[in-house]
Amino acid sequence: MQATSIHISQEPRVQYLLRIGDTALILAQRLSEWTGHAPVIEEDIALSNIALDLVGQARAVLTHAGTVEGAGHDEDQLAFLREERDYRNVTLVELPRSDFAVTVLRNTMMATFLRLLWERLGSSSDAELAAIAGKAIKEARYHQRHSADWMVRLGRGTAESKQRLARALDLLWPYAAELFASDAVDDAAAQAGLGPRWGDLKDDWLADMTAILGESALPVPPFVPFLSTGKHGVHSEHMGFILAEMQHLQRAYPGGVW
Amino acid sequence: MTRAERAWVVLGEVLDPEVPALSLRDLGIVRDVIDHGRELEVVLTPTYSGCPATEVIEQSVLAAIEAEGLGPVRATLRRAPAWTTDWISEEGKRKLREYGIAPPGPVMPEAAVPIRFRRREEAKVACPHCGSLHTERLSAFGSTACKAMYRCVDCLEPFEYFKPI
Numbered sequence A: 001m002q003a004t005s006i007h008i009s010q011e012p013r014v015q016y017l018l019r020i021g022d023t024a025l026i027l028a029q030r031l032s033e034w035t036g037h038a039p040v041i042e043e044d045i046a047l048s049n050i051a052l053d054l055v056g057q058a059r060a061v062l063t064h065a066g067t068v069e070g071a072g073h074d075e076d077q078l079a080f081l082r083e084e085r086d087y088r089n090v091t092l093v094e095l096p097r098s099d100f101a102v103t104v105l106r107n108t109m110m111a112t113f114l115r116l117l118w119e120r121l122g123s124s125s126d127a128e129l130a131a132i133a134g135k136a137i138k139e140a141r142y143h144q145r146h147s148a149d150w151m152v153r154l155g156r157g158t159a160e161s162k163q164r165l166a167r168a169l170d171l172l173w174p175y176a177a178e179l180f181a182s183d184a185v186d187d188a189a190a191q192a193g194l195g196p197r198w199g200d201l202k203d204d205w206l207a208d209m210t211a212i213l214g215e216s217a218l219p220v221p222p223f224v225p226f227l228s229t230g231k232h233g234v235h236s237e238h239m240g241f242i243l244a245e246m247q248h249l250q251r252a253y254p255g256g257v258w
Numbered sequence B: 001m002t003r004a005e006r007a008w009v010v011l012g013e014v015l016d017p018e019v020p021a022l023s024l025r026d027l028g029i030v031r032d033v034i035d036h037g038r039e040l041e042v043v044l045t046p047t048y049s050g051c052p053a054t055e056v057i058e059q060s061v062l063a064a065i066e067a068e069g070l071g072p073v074r075a076t077l078r079r080a081p082a083w084t085t086d087w088i089s090e091e092g093k094r095k096l097r098e099y100g101i102a103p104p105g106p107v108m109p110e111a112a113v114p115i116r117f118r119r120r121e122e123a124k125v126a127c128p129h130c131g132s133l134h135t136e137r138l139s140a141f142g143s144t145a146c147k148a149m150y151r152c153v154d155c156l157e158p159f160e161y162f163k164p165i
Helices: A012-032 A041-069 A075-080 A100-121 A127-155 A159-179 A184-192 A198-215 A239-252 B003-011 B054-067 B090-099
Strands: B030-035 B040-044 B073-077 B135-139 B147-152 B158-162
Touching: A012 A041, A012 A075, A012 A100, A012 A184, A012 A239, A041 A075, A041 A100, A041 A127, A041 B135, A075 A239, A100 A127, A100 A159, A100 A198, A127 A159, A127 A198, A159 A198, A184 A198, B003 B030, B003 B040, B003 B054, B040 B054, B054 B073, B135 B158
Parallel strands: B040 B073
Antiparallel strands: B030 B040, B135 B147, B147 B158
């Protein structure tokens, strides 16, 4: 078993799958940091369970990406043996977990996005991806509902909770733009019927977020010119630390399994 | 009985590792048993994407069928159509209730509309201990991916609810 890094095909179909799988994987890793640390036990369990669903989705999509690539890479190699620049998750999910308000808002933004994405992927021309989506959509709906409930509670809670949620919004909202910045990978996916151009999900996402923020007594911030680039492998300074922790075991004990 | 029929009987006795009140058949995750002549194939559909019991279930299926002398056997995963709690048998729902877990209600079409504020219609969950419909949700998530935590306001007992998905 090797511990050296693997390199992945730049084929748009593989890249499109990696964006989905890596986004689920890194968000799961961030959420799992709450296990044992959430403000109340119910949320400890909730965040751990959401992380578990996301890990499951990531496993399925990465396994499939490896199959499509056809170079013999399995889910573990894809998850643990790539260099930072070969991860295709959006930057939003790699930002530090910060406080509970940041976590709740990010979960809401991502569950809303993933729900819309899985809905569209349910009719993918790729039967395996459609099958994965058929399961994941049920999970994403539950995540969205749970996170949105918390948005309302924080937004209409105490002065402290409202202020923290407003601060989280200032911090995270600029990173939403990346979700909807379509490129050649999206175009290829749309043309092949593999999945939607992510940019096409923007209106529905904004409608849901507007409803949720409205209920939470918070304004919908404008989009700003800033555009993060995690999908293209150019990550924030936080990504290396996540990978160091995630990859440590596979690098130290190549091929190790539970 | 054919070999496949005998395998179905065996699978009716293999218990789910996380909800050991139910057999894999009760849970509705065994979708097919196919006799390929030399080899037997058991087709399973996973419950949740990240259910940590999936691998254990696969192993216990293989072990139980081998032990009955029905092997060689292999297990395959079928993702579509996705598993739903509507596949839990009536017998399974009864067993859940007796075990102290409120069985899932039918999956409602409005589950597809997750965001609806102001008086969301929640289906009433009956307390598995006293039958009262006067219950409240304590936690949207529970000890396993498939359950939520509830409390009965009448008999005051806490209980788990198998979430409809």
